[in-house]
Amino acid sequence: SRNIRLAVIPGDGIGTEVVAEGLKVLEAVGTKIEPTHYDLGAARYHRTGETLPDSVLEELRGFDAILLGAIGDPSVPPGILERDLLLRLRFTFDHYVNLRPVKLFPGVETPLADTPTEDIDMIVVREGTEGLYAGTGGVMRRGTPHEIATQESLNTAHGVERVVRYAFEQAKSRPRKKLTLVHKTNVLSYAGDLWQRTVNRVAEEYPEVTTDYSHIDAASMFFVTQPERFDVIVTDNLFGDIITDLGAAIAGGIGLAASGNINPERTAPSMFEPVHGSAPDIAGQGKADPTATILSVAMLLDHLGLRAEAAKVEQAVADDIVERLAGWAGRTTHEIGDDITARVSG
Amino acid sequence: SRNIRLAVIPGDGIGTEVVAEGLKVLEAVGTKIEPTHYDLGAARYHRTGETLPDSVLEELRGFDAILLGAIGDPSVPPGILERDLLLRLRFTFDHYVNLRPVKLFPGVETPLADTPTEDIDMIVVREGTEGLYAGTGGVMRRGTPHEIATQESLNTAHGVERVVRYAFEQAKSRPRKKLTLVHKTNVLSYAGDLWQRTVNRVAEEYPEVTTDYSHIDAASMFFVTQPERFDVIVTDNLFGDIITDLGAAIAGGIGLAASGNINPERTAPSMFEPVHGSAPDIAGQGKADPTATILSVAMLLDHLGLRAEAAKVEQAVADDIVERLAGWAGRTTHEIGDDITARVSG
Numbered sequence: 058s059r060n061i062r063l064a065v066i067p068g069d070g071i072g073t074e075v076v077a078e079g080l081k082v083l084e085a086v087g088t089k090i091e092p093t094h095y096d097l098g099a100a101r102y103h104r105t106g107e108t109l110p111d112s113v114l115e116e117l118r119g120f121d122a123i124l125l126g127a128i129g130d131p132s133v134p135p136g137i138l139e140r141d142l143l144l145r146l147r148f149t150f151d152h153y154v155n156l157r158p159v160k161l162f163p164g165v166e167t168p169l170a171d172t173p174t175e176d177i178d179m180i181v182v183r184e185g186t187e188g189l190y191a192g193t194g195g196v197m198r199r200g201t202p203h204e205i206a207t208q209e210s211l212n213t214a215h216g217v218e219r220v221v222r223y224a225f226e227q228a229k230s231r232p233r234k235k236l237t238l239v240h241k242t243n244v245l246s247y248a249g250d251l252w253q254r255t256v257n258r259v260a261e262e263y264p265e266v267t268t269d270y271s272h273i274d275a276a277s278m279f280f281v282t283q284p285e286r287f288d289v290i291v292t293d294n295l296f297g298d299i300i301t302d303l304g305a306a307i308a309g310g311i312g313l314a315a316s317g318n319i320n321p322e323r324t325a326p327s328m329f330e331p332v333h334g335s336a337p338d339i340a341g342q343g344k345a346d347p348t349a350t351i352l353s354v355a356m357l358l359d360h361l362g363l364r365a366e367a368a369k370v371e372q373a374v375a376d377d378i379v380e381r382l383a384g385w386a387g388r389t390t391h392e393i394g395d396d397i398t399a400r401v402s403g
Numbered sequence: 404s405r406n407i408r409l410a411v412i413p414g415d416g417i418g419t420e421v422v423a424e425g426l427k428v429l430e431a432v433g434t435k436i437e438p439t440h441y442d443l444g445a446a447r448y449h450r451t452g453e454t455l456p457d458s459v460l461e462e463l464r465g466f467d468a469i470l471l472g473a474i475g476d477p478s479v480p481p482g483i484l485e486r487d488l489l490l491r492l493r494f495t496f497d498h499y500v501n502l503r504p505v506k507l508f509p510g511v512e513t514p515l516a517d518t519p520t521e522d523i524d525m526i527v528v529r530e531g532t533e534g535l536y537a538g539t540g541g542v543m544r545r546g547t548p549h550e551i552a553t554q555e556s557l558n559t560a561h562g563v564e565r566v567v568r569y570a571f572e573q574a575k576s577r578p579r580k581k582l583t584l585v586h587k588t589n590v591l592s593y594a595g596d597l598w599q600r601t602v603n604r605v606a607e608e609y610p611e612v613t614t615d616y617s618h619i620d621a622a623s624m625f626f627v628t629q630p631e632r633f634d635v636i637v638t639d640n641l642f643g644d645i646i647t648d649l650g651a652a653i654a655g656g657i658g659l660a661a662s663g664n665i666n667p668e669r670t671a672p673s674m675f676e677p678v679h680g681s682a683p684d685i686a687g688q689g690k691a692d693p694t695a696t697i698l699s700v701a702m703l704l705d706h707l708g709l710r711a712e713a714a715k716v717e718q719a720v721a722d723d724i725v726e727r728l729a730g731w732a733g734r735t736t737h738e739i740g741d742d743i744t745a746r747v748s749g
């Protein structure tokens with residue numbers, strides 16, 4: 058079979074460091090994956106003024122998958138790289154499923170007191186292409202006392218239904234078979250009504266799945282007080298952004314949280330990235346935990362149909378984590394990568 | 404001096420139960436407060452179709468303050484009572500400051516492991532009259548595969564600046580003098596830019612206050628992993644909604660979280676309410692904790708200039724909480740109210 062073509066975008070800050078470890082593991086697990094690097098991010102922006110040239114975007118379209126480190130640097134005004142690079146990739150390649158497991162690995166400490174490992178085990182299916190991320194809105198009389206700034210949340214039946222269907226499929230495949238819609242229907246009544254009606258309608262096709270609803274404010278509270286309420290969550294782009302960072306926090310921290318930006322129809326490459334950002338404050342110091350990227354590599358392998366390899370990487374991470382209790386604090390980014398690499402090679 | 408006129412809206416579910424205890428404490432602390440009850444909420448809506456008649460709204464305007472229990476019932480479609488009653492009061496009376504302390508009382512258990520009491524002590528200044536709560540937006544082709552539903556976030560220089568100024572005043576009056584703007588400037592670029600510019604500009608008038616910024620997703624994480632980062636937070640209506648429920652969770656639960664919907668210029672009555680909802684599942688069972696309402700009564704007293712009485716109520720709650728460790732689980736709503744009442748009378 059032909060080699061799998063992987064586009065690699067290390068990006069900014071710790072992105073480069075963690076991606077290097079991810080690739081090391083990918084190679085060690087024995088796949089025919091051929092990586093091509095793209096230097097997108099703050100450095101290129103400063104050098105050339107480019108964020109994501111159209112020609113590069115079209116090249117990327119030809120790959121089987123994309124591995125991304127992290128995007129963002131304080132030297133670039135907020136929003137530029139996020140919108141013109143990261144969100145442009147998600148939108149152009151129709152990554153309408155932003156899949157973010159929230160799972161507490163045995164041996165990992167959660168900041169929540171008295172929470173058994175098995176209580177934190179959910180999957181958040183975050184919509185990835187619409188809502189407030191559409192970026193529409195505007196400003197009038199900027200800088201004056203009469204300034205008005207607007208943002209628009211755009212939600213379509215097409216966009217909501219496809220992600221809701223994906224979430225029902227996920228729920229159906231899990232032992233608990235429970236799907237919770239998280240929204241704010243009592244205030245965002247137009248969008249909330251579309252989301253709730255869509256869940257209700259699709260639910261009829263999934264009689265084996267129990268459906269539930271939680272307002273985003275209550276859900277945030279439940280993440281901390283009763284995380285066992287949740288199995289699969291489906292939610293919009295912004296609520297999903299917030300709740301998955303909270304999810305990362307309760308499941309042992311942002312150093313472990315993986316994600317996939319998925320185009321389920323495979324009309325364009327899916328993109329895998331750690332949930333964490335570029336963390337400029339610790340960049341270049343070997344302090345970043347590459348585990349989130351390595352788990353994102355496992356999701357990538359799974360997406361490409363390499364289930365055995367994916368399972369091997371996941372198991373290596375789980376084993377590595379169990380042994381962390383002894384020596385975690387001391388290890389550098391490289392050392393963690395090396396330890397996990399050794400496990401998948403063995 | 405003339406009696407203070409208080410409008411009381413017990414509302415739905417546990418609202419009635421907790422408000423009764425709040426009034427008991429208010430009476431016992433020895434104020435010349437004369438309450439007038441208004442039966443607004445689900446029951447009235449079903450009886451008469453009315454949520455908040457204009458005539459009642461105008462009557463309410465004449466009071467010195469409003470005490471509200473909780474609004475909302477599953478028998479009423481989501482959004483109706485919230486929008487036409489609760490939010491209408493906040494908007495009409497220009498409650499642009501939604502003040503929500505997040506403070507861990509000594510003796511209260513937080514769900515966060517190893518978090519010392521003093522690490523959770525902040526005030527969230529949530530904007531209360533604009534943003535996505537404006538309710539603007541719409542729907543087209545409803546119920547068809549081509550449906551589109553929009554929501555708009557409206558942000559004005561006027562609306563942002565006044566709440567930011569209030570937050571700086573709060574920060575200035577506290578020992579740590581730190582103000583954190585919470586937003587999502589990298590995605591909501593028009594609104595985020597207005598908020599960030601406003602904070603930067605007003606900061607020049609408050610050289611003694613340290614300012615900081617956190618994205619809403621990161622802030623949600625920090626609430627769980629490093630709550631000590633925060634002293635005063637200023638944020639928009641929706642982010643404030645989410646983060647204060649999360650704040651309630653880490654500070655011992657929604658049973659203790661108080662809030663004030665404040666009109667600082669006193670052009671209309673301010674309104675005090677527990678952060679929790681009407682909790683229809685436990686309504687009428689004497690299971691609700693009235694402490695959040697009693698602490699809201701303390702905020703009300705403070706707002707009315709009755710500082711000594713406010714302090715007395717707060718102290719009574721703090722003392723009651725310290726003794727909870729022994730016998731909390733057994734007490735009913737009434738019993739907690741009675742215990743706190745006994746302390747303020749003593």
Ligand SMILES: CC(C)[C@H](C(=O)O)[C@@H](O)C(=O)O
Binds near residue numbers: 139298
């Ligand atoms: C960097 C930012 C635009 C992004 C988002 O908001 O989606 C990030 O927070 C994430 O969750 O992947």
Ligand SMILES: CC(C)[C@H](C(=O)O)[C@@H](O)C(=O)O
Binds near residue numbers: 244274475485678
């Ligand atoms: C009931 C609801 C409209 C309200 C809000 O979203 O503001 C509540 O959650 C709150 O925080 O007071």
